[in-house]
Amino acid sequence: MPISPSTADRAAPSRRTADAILTVGNIDMRFETPDGTLVAVDDVSFTVAPGEFLSVIGPSGCGKSTLFNVIGGLLGGYQGRVTVAGETITGPHASIGMVFQEESTFPWRTVTDNVAFPLELIGMPKQKRIERARHFIRLVGLDGFENRYPGELSGGMRQRVSLARTLASEPKILLMDEPFAALDEQTRLLLGDKVLQIQQDLKQTTLLITHNITEAVQMSDRILVMTYRPGKVKRIVDIDLPRPRTSEIVGSEAFGRYVAQIWADLREEASRGMQDDESRALHPGGARP
Amino acid sequence: MAETVRVKPAAHSALRLSPVTLLRVAIVLTLLACWELLAASGWLYRDVVPSLLAIGGAVYELLSHGEYYFNLGVTAGEIGVALLIGGTGGLLVGLALGANRFLSKAFESYLYYLGPTPKIIFFPIMIMWFGVGPGSKVAMGTISCFFPIVLSVAAGMRQIDKVLIRVGKSFRAGTWQMVMKIYLPAMRHPIINGVRLGLGVALIGTLLAETKLSNKGIGFLIIQAYSLFDMPRMYAMLIVLFVLSIGANALVGRLGGLDSIKRF
């Protein structure tokens, strides 16, 4: 199937742009390395509508994490514009809540104190923030673990603490970078259910960065497929699966078709990435052909 | 019936000592017995190995006189001031080195390689600079504890999980909030560990300086006992000193929650 910028634009009708809560406009990100200029993100544009679940999928090294940090306001020095509800971001924005791929709970705080962290920063009184924290702990299904330390929890539970902590700041947009990457497949599916359920209950606008096709199809309204170096938008795919969804949808025929379609797009990119890795392992420090 | 069967062995093991405790008691008793035999045998020249009774008497003698507490106070004061100066300096320099890669590349290797050099050899210089009184002892303690504290604070700052800093920034924490709620708690263990190491070497630096040249302090008492050849008193002082310093070390660790480090 031929790829052209127009196919990428196809799935972003103007209606969405009009009332979009998040607009990512022509983002370009280059890094100077001793081997030359690396184009991590190349002219990426898309929008997210309120309440929508959008996933960005791509092989490792396609600039997904760079995009995550740019939208989160943690990385500067790019060209283009990111706007949240019409406001151009210049740094971390109060309307965007980030969930990181790495283990990011504070090991010295209990579950409650971890979740209450963003509330503490804005100076909410102790009693009130503990109440709020408890609410979000229940939401992610960790009631009973309020006074435990992260070290006493499993990886999946710790990631739920991170999620609850971000939700507690009540962001307009939930921005997640491969939050389940370090978990096993079953935990990942069940946790996906939890996220889906919360997202549907709260009508939470969500932007998920991932390399996992199943996860993306299971949860998203739309999936943006990125190319390997330079990271461009290859295609945006609408996922017309019924809601509310759970992980049971993974068995359905329609689900399989979407997975196959996206894999067809990704396969080429991923194998390019693999060849690249191999040539770099063979010629470390050398210029790429 | 089933219950009594379950309870019985439990009651037994509560009364019985664990093998570890038994072994410990056995080791201690064996060592003490060997010591006492050696003391009674007279194989070593007089008083090098005094009898346990003599040492016990000396400990009692030592602790029941105000003189010891006065000298203990002098030494503790010197170590305290040394820790305060060396610790504050070490913390500030360590934070600067940990935060700034350029500073660390320019200067940290000097501190790193000066760290494990013998510090007591600076004592003649410290006497010239700060006199023969407590000043030079404080200086010895200070330069001793400065190095381990700088190095562990700098390393601790660099070892902070970068994602935690990104979390703080993503929630738009201010500089003060970042320091108080993320940097310092995340560095608590390396800081406490640095203070613990610093306390150990400050103690050694100060006391050795006292044994070399002073007229008060625990180090002075030890060298005085040596020159009077009062071996039981010297043993007594070493025993009390070891107990105090091991206790102080454990206390710093406990205060910093180092024993709960495994939970993380």
Place this chain on the structure above:
Amino acid sequence: MNTLAIARIHRAAPLIGLLVVVVFIVLIEFLIRIGIVNRFIVPPPSEIIGSFKRVIVEEDIIHRFFVTATECLTAGVMLTVFGVAGGVLLHRFKLLQQATETWIAAMASAPTVLMYPLFLVIFGRSAWTMIMMGFVAALPPVILKTLEGLSSTRRVLIDVGRSFNLTPTQQFWKILFPAAMPTIFVGIRLGLIFALINIVGVEFLINFGGLGALINDLAERYDLAGTYASICFVILVSVLFFMGLEKVERWLRPFE
């Protein structure tokens, strides 16, 4: 983004650091020359450098260096033999480990070197006072590191050994010991450094033997420049010793 420019500045950092140190020394020299710093407290750096030759020729510093080095080496051999053996013993007999590990850790944090007057009584004014002091003060870390290396051998490596039906002796020499080797060497390195610190310290304190005693000698003769020069020499020797040990350690574990 001028990341390359930043990288270039960072590459120059060690040079700039050295430059700052040199400028500082020159500044001290200047302050002494114009009389702001008393030259009878801090001798001018030029004078210290000048007295190096005198210290080497007249005070026979090379001989003293070998005296100290011999003491360190002897203590080091004893540390390696007894420390590693102690660690292996504790690893072999778990009960013994449970009973004594906290004691050894406590000894590692105790100011052992304060026992030097006692050692002086037992061993007299001889090299053995220094050697034994260095040995005793540095023994606990060697034992603890050996034990740590042996007990933190990855479970799967031990299982690999068992799957090949290794005898306990083979298991130790083919799996445990090589796996623990890097950590054991860290222990020996720490031990040698502690031994050096304590040996030079005791030499200085009892004014007997090698480099430490030389510093004491010169200080007692109010030979300021000589004292500073010999202190610089000792620092230089211990830094080189420390660097050398690090080199050996890296050479011992090329696979990491």
